[in-house]
Amino acid sequence: MSTLREKILNTATDLFQTRGINSTGVDTIVAVAGTTKMTLYKHFVSKENLILEVLEKGHQDFQSWLSEKLNSNTKKPSEKLQKLFEFIEEWVTSPDFHGMGFIKASAEFPNEECPVHQLSSEQSRQFRQYISSLASEANIQDADGLALQLSLLFEGAVQAEQMKRGSGAMKYAKKAAKILIDGAIKA
Known part of the structure; x- marks a missing residue:
């Protein structure tokens, strides 16, 4: 697993646990992970x-x-x-x-x-x-x-x-x- 992919996965995990899944948008995930939507969707085809x-x-x-x-x-x-x-x-x-x-x-x-x-x-x-x-x-x-x-x-x-x-x-x-x-x- 690439480190950027791992970072996105870990960031999403933390945000989903603390804020809820539906309350956490892709924009928030990429902002906290320090990446872009394009990169997120390269590793994960959808939310x-x-x-x-x-x-x-x-x-x-x-x-x-x-x-x-x-x-x-x-x-x-x-x-x-x-x-x-x-x-x-x-x-x-x-x-x-x-x-x-x-x-x-x-x-x-x-x-x-x-x-x-x-x-x-x-x-x-x-x-x-x-x-x-x-x-x-x-x-x-x-x-x-x-x-x-x-x-x-x-x-x-x-x-x-x-x-x-x-x-x-x-x-x-x-x-x-x-x-x-x-x-x-x-x-």
């Missing part, structure tokens, strides 16, 4: 394409970070599942947290036919599938059911933290997740 790449990168970065944290802190599948919300809480309470891209984007692009909404929905499904695979590895009988419950807790708590930092939502989501995970492990 929509740029949004999709920002979402992809954010999702991949989060998934890689979370997987690395889980894999480097424990090898036992049930412990990975139990530590999941501990690490998510660490992420949500970090100063760099500005919300979850797919949650924000789905709210700004509610039309299910829109590629941004479709990608957001797919990323939500992928995260739920990730939790389901952790649950399956831990021999949870209803891995998909537990994954749906935990992803609802995750998405709700992240939304609450996006709306008001320090809301305590993640702390309570972590407690609820522990009850659900402990119950599923015992079943």
